[in-house]
Amino acid sequence: MSRPTKITILPPESLAGPALSAVTMVMTFLACLALGCSLLADRAADRWLQRATSALSVQIVETGTLSAEEQLPNVLRELRAAPGVESFRVLTRDDLIALLEPWLGTGNIGEDMPLPLLIEVTPDPDNPPATQALSAQIRAIAPGARLDTHGRWRETLESTANALQLFAALVLTMVTLATAMVILFATRAGLLANEEIIHVLHQIGAQDGYISRRFEAHFIGRTALAAAIGLAAALVFFYTLGGLVAEARSGGFLILLLPMPVAAIALSWQVTRRYVLRRLRTQI
Amino acid sequence: MIRLENVSLRYHQGPEVLRNINLDIPQGAFRFLTGPSGAGKTSLLKLIFLAHAPSQGRVYLMGHDTAAQSRKTRALMRRYIGVVFQDFRLIDHLTVYENITLPLRIAGHKQSNWHENAVELLNWVGLGERLDALPETLSGGEQQRAAIARAVITRPRIIIADEPTGNVDPEIGERLLRLLIELNKMGTTIVIATHDRQLWENFDFPRLHLDKGQIELVSHMAVDKESGPVL
Numbered sequence: 001m002s003r004p005t006k007i008t009i010l011p012p013e014s015l016a017g018p019a020l021s022a023v024t025m026v027m028t029f030l031a032c033l034a035l036g037c038s039l040l041a042d043r044a045a046d047r048w049l050q051r052a053t054s055a056l057s058v059q060i061v062e063t064g065t066l067s068a069e070e071q072l073p074n075v076l077r078e079l080r081a082a083p084g085v086e087s088f089r090v091l092t093r094d095d096l097i098a099l100l101e102p103w104l105g106t107g108n109i110g111e112d113m114p115l116p117l118l119i120e121v122t123p124d125p126d127n128p129p130a131t132q133a134l135s136a137q138i139r140a141i142a143p144g145a146r147l148d149t150h151g152r153w154r155e156t157l158e159s160t161a162n163a164l165q166l167f168a169a170l171v172l173t174m175v176t177l178a179t180a181m182v183i184l185f186a187t188r189a190g191l192l193a194n195e196e197i198i199h200v201l202h203q204i205g206a207q208d209g210y211i212s213r214r215f216e217a218h219f220i221g222r223t224a225l226a227a228a229i230g231l232a233a234a235l236v237f238f239y240t241l242g243g244l245v246a247e248a249r250s251g252g253f254l255i256l257l258l259p260m261p262v263a264a265i266a267l268s269w270q271v272t273r274r275y276v277l278r279r280l281r282t283q284i
Numbered sequence: 285m286i287r288l289e290n291v292s293l294r295y296h297q298g299p300e301v302l303r304n305i306n307l308d309i310p311q312g313a314f315r316f317l318t319g320p321s322g323a324g325k326t327s328l329l330k331l332i333f334l335a336h337a338p339s340q341g342r343v344y345l346m347g348h349d350t351a352a353q354s355r356k357t358r359a360l361m362r363r364y365i366g367v368v369f370q371d372f373r374l375i376d377h378l379t380v381y382e383n384i385t386l387p388l389r390i391a392g393h394k395q396s397n398w399h400e401n402a403v404e405l406l407n408w409v410g411l412g413e414r415l416d417a418l419p420e421t422l423s424g425g426e427q428q429r430a431a432i433a434r435a436v437i438t439r440p441r442i443i444i445a446d447e448p449t450g451n452v453d454p455e456i457g458e459r460l461l462r463l464l465i466e467l468n469k470m471g472t473t474i475v476i477a478t479h480d481r482q483l484w485e486n487f488d489f490p491r492l493h494l495d496k497g498q499i500e501l502v503s504h505m506a507v508d509k510e511s512g513p514v515l
Contacts (some may be wrong), residue, residue, distance in 0.1 A: 005395050009386075011377045039334055200373045203335060204387040204434070205363030281355065 009201070010214045014193040016186035020219075021226040027179040028230025028235075028264050031172055032257045036238050038168030039256060040245055045161030055224045056121040056131065063144040068117040071142035079121060085131030091118040103117075119176060131207055141253060176267065183219060183271045191279055202283065210277040216269055223268035227261030233261075245257075285311040285442060285473045291341035293327055293355055301327045303497040305341070310476065311441075314468045316484040317477040318404070319494035325372065325477040328444055332475065333367045334358055335442045345485075346441060356368060356504040363391055366435030368445035372427045374419040374434070380406065384434040391438065408463070409433045425452040432460055436467060443467060445476045449483060461487060475503060 058075055072090070078162040078236070087131050091099075094117045101108075109115075123129055135147035201211055235254055242249030287322040288514065302323045311317055319325050323473040330336040331343050336348060343350045345361060352438040353361065366387075374383045383405065388398045406412050419427055435443055443464060449457030463484065468474045478484065484491050495500040 007382045007386075007389070009375070009378070111416060196373065197375055199335075200385075201390065202359070203333065203362060203367055203373075204390055205359055206390045207359040210390060215354060 007072060010194050010197065010218060012218065015215075015218050016032065017222070019184045020182060021222050022270070023182045024179060024226035024264060025230040027182075028173050028227040028261055029233045030266070031175045032231055032234030032239040032260045033173065033237065034168045034171035035260060036253070036257055037167055038235065041168075042161055043247060044245075045157055046163075048071055048157055048241055049154060049161075051244050052150045052157065054151055056123055056129075057140060058078075058119040058121060058145055060117040060142060060145045061118075062114075063254045066142075069142060071144050072117055074141040075145050078134075078141055078204070079119070082129055082134050082137070084124050084127050085134075085237040086122045086124040088119050088121045091120060092104070099261065112273070124276060130194050142211040149260065152174070176263075179264065180267055180271050183268050187215060187219065187272050187275045188279075190218070202280075208277055211280060212273050215276045218271050219268045219272045220265055225264050226262070227264040230264075231257060285309055285313070285346060287342075287344040288331065288338075289342040289344070291331065291338045291343060293324070293331060293336065294338075294339045294489055299509050300339075300454065302338075305497075305499050307492070307499060309473060312468065312471050314426075314465070314474045314489040315476070315489040316487075316489055317397070317475055317494060318479070318484065318491055319376055321479075323494045324497050325494055328499075329444050329446055329475065329477055332442070333365050334362055339367070350372075363438060364441040366427075366438065366440035366443040368435045368448045370446040370450065372419070372431040374427055374430055376419055376464070377468075380411055380416060380422070380430050381414045384430055387434060387438045397435070404439055406432050409460070414488065425456055428452055428455070429512070436463070439467070440472065442473045442475070445474070446465055447478055447480075448476060449478065449480055457483065458486070 045233055058079070060071050060075060062068050063071075075087075076090075079085050092268075093115060096118060098110050099118075128147075131147060131149045138145045151276075171255055198211055234257055238248040239253060288305050288307040288309070291302060291305040294300045305328065317325050317328065326438075327336070330340055332345070334345070334435070337343075337351065338457065346364065348357075348361070349357060350361070359488060361501075363374055374380075375386070375508070378386070381402065385395075385398065385402050388402070389395075403412070403415070406415060407433060411426060411429055412484060414422065414426060417426075419430065422430065429452070432445070435445070447465070448464075452460065457480070464474050464476070491502055493500050
């Protein structure tokens with residue numbers, strides 16, 4: 001007569017079921033969300049920073065003795081000679097009005113309103129100019145000229161991106177801790193519910209590792225299923241978000257979320273194993 | 285095979301359950317352990333089958349000081365000790381067949397190597413027709429037979445039984461005793477705790493009597509001479 005080779009020694013109904021799965025699913029979803037949003041924000045910040053650092057401008061205002069127009073030839077000469085400057089363009093008055101209109105309103109800039117001269121400088125991306133030296137040289141030949149590297153804007157963007165990363169790391173840490181605690185309590189309840197079976201197993205020669213593996217198998221199975229559902233929900237979320245942020249739909253981005261369920265499974269395995277072994281060691 | 289030196293046992297801060305017990309049971313011996321309820325019989329058996337550690341003294345099994353062994357080694361030592369619990373301790377959701385073959389599975393033996401022997405043993409203890417039954421559907425006697433089958437299936441070197449015939453009719457009880465005697469003839473050391481006067485009177489084996497935490501030999505003069513002043 002053939003008999004099943006494998007048997008389920010710990011009754012599944014004595015171990016945490018749907019509640020643990022639901023929590024793990026939600027936690028995996030949140031972890032994916034935190035990681036995904038952090039990645040998207042980080043990439044957006046990178047792009048903005050790249051744009052910000054790839055654009056320089058020179059603003060020329062009149063001084064007590066020199067008008068802006070009088071200083072312009074010297075500045076252009078300096079820019080032409082400066083290493084690392086790929087190109088530059090003097091903005092027309094219409095360009096300047098278009099830049100100011102969002103703040104001052106359409107039609108509010110009169111013909112008599114004094115505007116500075118603005119030169120848009122495109123640095124060589126492979127060999128950008130030494131901005132401090134260039135700024136000093138321009139200042140020396142045109143006292144009313146100032147090189148703007150958009151440093152303050154870049155710093156603000158960098159600190160915002162760092163804050164977002166920190167926030168995401170904090171969320172991931174909290175989610176990890178909460179998940180670990182839930183698995184820990186579920187394991188503890190499982191140990192208590194199966195105390196008698198564990199005693200019998202010990203008595204017939206089962207080693208701690210053998211008993212622990214019964215628990216690990218159960219919780220890994222549960223976590224894997226719940227984490228897969230959590231990941232799927234996150235993928236749907238980001239795919240939907242792709243309507244707003246195109247990158248959220250890219251395969252390269254979505255694949256970065258895959259480690260989350262793997263991490264959940266690893267967490268479940270380690271928490272269960274360590275806790276069970278620790279508790280078993282308190283017995284003879 | 286089983287040696288206890290100055291062994292005392294107390295649970296937590298409670299009174300001493302066993303007091304300064306010295307005991308030497310040689311390999312291949314058969315001993316009844318008797319005594320009134322609360323005398324410490326089950327506690328003594330627990331020390332022997334490594335379910336408890338003594339508060340004082342040493343327990344030697346198969347020549348090894350059990351306190352000096354690692355957890356892993358103690359687990360391996362338990363594989364050489366078959367235990368029949370007073371309350372059977374069959375696992376409720378496993379069938380009779382799965383329950384009695386559990387020690388073989390834990391030891392990592394291949395099912396193809398033991399399946400026929402397991403079925404044969406179950407037939408021998410009268411459970412051949414109940415292989416797929418769950419413990420809760422068995423009578424008390426059937427559960428006890430299943431528990432005995434689980435204890436002997438690995439052919440252990442020591443068999444410890446706590447009231448093994450308590451819930452079976454005399455005929456089955458005697459049959460189970462004969463199984464244990466057969467195993468004893470093959471060199472298995474047997475210790476049986478029992479209240480059943482008829483049992484120890486029908487079978488002429490040394491009887492250890494435990495009372496008020498102390499042990500004495502009260503019957504059978506064929507004490508193992510090579511062991512000196514032993515019980």
